[in-house]
Amino acid sequence: MxxxxxxxxxxxxxxxxxxxxxxxxxxxxxxxxxxxxxxxxxxxxxxxxxxxxxxxxxxxxxxxxxxxxxxxxxxxxxxxxxxxxxxxxxxxxxxxxxxxxxxxxxxxxxxxxxxxxxxxxxxxKLWCWWHRVEHVFQTTRRREISVWLGGVLLVYRLDDRRGRARLARDFMERCKHVPESEKLRAIERLAAAAEVELPERPPxxxxxxxxxxxxxxxxxxxxxxxxxxxxxxxxxxxxxxxxxxxxxxxxxxxxxxxxxxxxxxxxxxxxxxxxxxxxxxxxxxxxxxxxxxxxxxxxxxxxxxxxxxxxxxxxxxxxxxxxxxxxxxxxxxxxxxxxxxxxxxxxxxxxxxxxxxxxxxxxxxxxxxxxxx
Ligand SMILES: [Zn+2]
Incomplete structure (x- = not known):
């Protein structure tokens, strides 16, 4: 069929x-x-x-x-x-x-x-917020990231590259449902937890x-x-x-x-x-x-x-x-x-x-x- x-x-x-x-x-x-x-x-x-x-x-x-x-x-x-x-x-x-x-x-x-x-x-003056999230998930050396977003502690276990892309999309989707100020703070917390430096200008x-x-x-x-x-x-x-x-x-x-x-x-x-x-x-x-x-x-x-x-x-x-x-x-x-x-x-x-x-x-x-x- x-x-x-x-x-x-x-x-x-x-x-x-x-x-x-x-x-x-x-x-x-x-x-x-x-x-x-x-x-x-x-x-x-x-x-x-x-x-x-x-x-x-x-x-x-x-x-x-x-x-x-x-x-x-x-x-x-x-x-x-x-x-x-x-x-x-x-x-x-x-x-x-x-x-x-x-x-x-x-x-x-x-x-x-x-x-x-x-x-x-x-x-x-900035780079796209979802690109910052993607960059963190793709470049971190950590195997696990724990980050608070909207009062919820999210735990991401990172394996292969495709899996990372899927987890990044999950975080992005969640970001769309919290106040803008909380979203920006959460992205900073994400980068800190992932030990990734976010440059001022986009790569x-x-x-x-x-x-x-x-x-x-x-x-x-x-x-x-x-x-x-x-x-x-x-x-x-x-x-x-x-x-x-x-x-x-x-x-x-x-x-x-x-x-x-x-x-x-x-x-x-x-x-x-x-x-x-x-x-x-x-x-x-x-x-x-x-x-x-x-x-x-x-x-x-x-x-x-x-x-x-x-x-x-x-x-x-x-x-x-x-x-x-x-x-x-x-x-x-x-x-x-x-x-x-x-x-x-x-x-x-x-x-x-x-x-x-x-x-x-x-x-x-x-x-x-x-x-x-
Ligand atoms: Zn757009």
Whole structure:
């Protein structure tokens, strides 16, 4: 049985096999999010650039409207014609690999993309907190680390490298659920317990792009948006920090970039957990036209976007995925059809459900594969 399922999944990577699903993507756009691009020379793990190239070739050969994030927002708002099965690329954080690996690929395909940068990181004032955690777990010589976090004593026994990566991810996830100040103190305690010195500047594999990179890529079709100064989970901050993270990152971006995009990107970005009306109010007061999330709640549509005054401040994005199959499922409508129908992929029913009117709202949700940052 699993062989048949695998065969069907493989079939759906054949471009023509996905064409019937275009109907369920009427009036819907896919906003994709990427984090790091693999750069083995610098020891950077991430999405294989060959997979990104393959995705861009697929979109080109199948004539998908690949447009800028701002163009998607105009369509969603009714200011421009809606774009059926449109795709927009976004990347989060502003790591160097996004400038050296991803941006050249987007330029080669004449493909717009928006990079959301953490401005304190580009300013050289900090390195990403989750990179600090990863660095501690990967470089410690200790076989066991005990660290307090949120009133709980966590004991990590370190064995092989892959096991260390899993434990680091566990610690990162726990960090997202405590107040920001406790998170930062816990990372210091973690480094002390692991006997790892955290340098002020990030090691090469965690380096940010520069503001010069921002301006150089702006000239070649990449746009930039704000993603806070220090990348806290905003719902874990007090009022003053929440306002400061949004206001100052926007001010820094406007000072350094020529045409910053007035669309914000929440750190972590899970709807109902990582931001709320307080952040939306700040964004609205600063003149932002909206914001994107990391909740895999589906594709963006004008109906959803115009459903409430706050909806433009919670526009969903879908993870690019770790393989070509998951990418194709996201953009082609296969995944959308599956949402409509539950777990079964029944082509005839999917197409019948989509025509002639608007598809029913999805109830089934896929599991998130986002890195969560
Ligand atoms: Zn981020």
């Amino acid at each position: 699993s062989t048949v399922v695998d065969w069907l999944k493989d079939l759906l990577t054949v471009p023509w096999a996905t064409r019937p699903f275009a109907r369920v993507m009427r009036g819907r756009a896919t906003l994709l999010v990427l984090h790091r691009l693999a750069d083995p020379a610098r020891g950077v793990p991430g999405v294989d650039p060959r997979d990104l190239r393959r995705a861009l070739e697929f979109l080109r050969s199948e004539r998908y409207p690949v447009v800028s994030l701002e163009r998607v927002f105009r369509g969603l708002a009714g200011e421009a014609p809606p774009l059926d099965r449109a795709v927009a690329f976004t990347l989060d954080d502003g790591t160097l690999d996004q400038a050296t690996v991803a941006a050249p690929l987007f330029a080669e395909f004449d493909c717009p993309a928006t990079i959301f940068v953490m401005t304190g990181y580009l300013d050289g 090469a594999r965690y380096a940010p792009m520069s503001w010069d990179d921002v301006r150089a890529w702006e000239a070649r079709g990449i746009t930039f948006g704000a993603h806070t100064v220090t990348h806290p989970v905003l719902s874990r901050t007090d009022d003053a920090q929440s306002a400061r993270e949004i206001t100052e990152s926007w001010a820094r971006l406007r000072a350094e970039a020529r045409c910053p995009v007035p669309i914000f990107c929440y750190p972590n970005g899970h709807v109902g957990a990582d931001f709320g009306p307080r952040e939306t109010a700040t964004l609205r007061a600063l003149g932002f036209r909206g914001a994107v999330t990391n909740s895999p709640s589906g594709h963006a549509s004008a109906a959803d976007f115009q459903s409430s005054p706050d909806a433009p401040f919670a526009v969903p994005r879908i993870d690019f995925g770790q393989d070509h199959r998951s990418f194709i499922r996201s953009v082609s409508g296969v995944w959308r059809a599956r949402q409509l129908l539950g777990e079964r992929v029944d082509v005839s029913r999917a197409l019948a459900a989509a025509a002639p009117g608007e598809p029913r709202r999805a109830s089934a949700r896929p599991s998130s594969r986002l890195d969560g940052v």
